[in-house]
Amino acid sequence: MNTYSRLPLSIQKGKGTTVWSDRNEAYLDFTSGIATCNLGHCPPQVQKALEKQLSNLWHTSNLYHVPKQQELARLLVEKSCFQQVFFCNSGAEANEAAIKLVRAYANNNRKKQASIVTFQQSFHGRTLATVAATGQEKIKSGFDPMPEGFIHLPYNDYHSLQTIRELDPTAVMLELLQGEGGVVPADPDWVKELSTICKENGILLVVDEVQTGMGRTGSLFLYEQYNVEPDIMTLAKGLGSGFPIGAMLAKEEVAAAFKPGMHGSTFGGNPLACTAGFETLKIVSEESFLKNVATQSEFLHTQLENLLADFFFIKEKRGKGMLIGLEINGDAIDIVKIALEEKLLLLPAGPNVVRLLPPLTISQKEVITFVQKFIKVLQQYGEAEHG
Structure with missing residues (x-):
């Protein structure tokens, strides 16, 4: 039934923080099935x-x-x-x-x-x-x-x-x-x-x-x-x-x-x-697991803080751990769609908040890969929406 506004992607396979489309194209997943695949795909x-x-x-x-x-x-x-x-x-x-x-x-x-x-x-x-x-x-x-x-x-x-x-x-x-x-x-x-x-x-x-x-x-x-x-x-x-x-x-x-x-x-x-x-x-619930979540999320938050100064249309960063929202001037869905082209999966949370929900198993290397992709997304959005 017509209950979902689906994005043009069919996901066929997943492992860890990566999913593959029916065309065998790899995407970095920062949605985790909407905060569901906390251990990544197919742990x-x-x-x-x-x-x-x-x-x-x-x-x-x-x-x-x-x-x-x-x-x-x-x-x-x-x-x-x-x-x-x-x-x-x-x-x-x-x-x-x-x-x-x-x-x-x-x-x-x-x-x-x-x-x-x-x-x-x-x-x-x-x-x-x-x-x-x-x-x-x-x-x-x-x-x-x-x-x-x-x-x-x-x-x-x-x-x-x-x-x-x-x-x-x-x-x-x-x-x-x-x-x-x-x-x-x-x-x-x-x-x-x-x-x-x-x-x-x-x-x-x-x-x-x-x-x-x-x-x-x-x-x-x-x-x-x-x-x-x-x-x-x-x-x-x-x-x-x-x-x-x-x-x-x-x-x-x-x-x-x-x-x-x-x-x-x-x-x-x-x-x-x-x-x-x-x-x-x-x-x-293992102490070492939660400690690693805290370490990686702190690193991710720091990277995102650095972006706030570079992209004026990001009004605020909010959230805790690996549940993060970026409030923007504009429509969050536009950033989500641009990210899809860059093989990065993101979510909106309301009309003007981009939501980041990576698997809790994400590595520092994968956070860096995300930041590199996300900068490209923000640059394209800034050029398209704000000149």
Whole structure:
């Protein structure tokens, strides 16, 4: 169906940071399948585990115990501040599960009506409930009537905190770094105060780490950098190295609101997806791996800082780790299209932000190759748009 504005490229093969077209032309991939292939394309350790699982079992049912699911759940709990995990197939489904858990928790605690505060320019998914949670009108367009129960407030705004105090919602749901909304990080002091308000008033704090989790921002989960403990966290994208998987994690007392039969998923926690997730998490959570991500991302950020002085149409560099946004004077999609000609894959994040999402396994040599290609792209864009 006519739901995607596709670029003129057909990708046939991928390895590491490189993909090849149907014409066998190589492209440097700075999209990672939109923050999904965090270990690069076809990582050997994940591939080997999947090949073994393929010969044993593809699918069963959540009516039975699924050992691979239990292994991944245990590792997620061990590496985070949560005690319970629900598996699904995507970030939207993980956020949908979080919304349902918040409502179940509200009903259990006899709150009159469950309400969730989210923020303007947020993005939480494409299901009807997650579209309603999203703070962008363009995402909602054409799908009225919207499900009720969501309140959108300005992001990084201290007046919003006062409003939250007054509204006393069941939960606050946010991205600590808005991805689709333009790569906008949350202010640490604002988040600290928000967390305090939530704790003091019994408001659940839900953090959407679908794009920021799994090492993307330099730590395993971004909430760690903000020194807060959410009540619920959602994951997907980088969790499965390209295999469809989502997860909703919660503190024990919050998770207790779900009872058998209240929520489920046919494919959620599938043995193949959980095998991919387990092997991916083992690698990404290693201290040496995260240290290398920090080193390479610092090098990349430094290179990009140097470009700001040379290209006046780049207004600002934002982001953390390997999730970077460059705000420009003009249309980001124009730079994306020029980059395609230079065999470089980039993404927009809104109308005027170019988003960089390289695999976390990128080498310093590959960063230098990217910079060389990107300079050519920026020069062409500058000549075409600004003379």
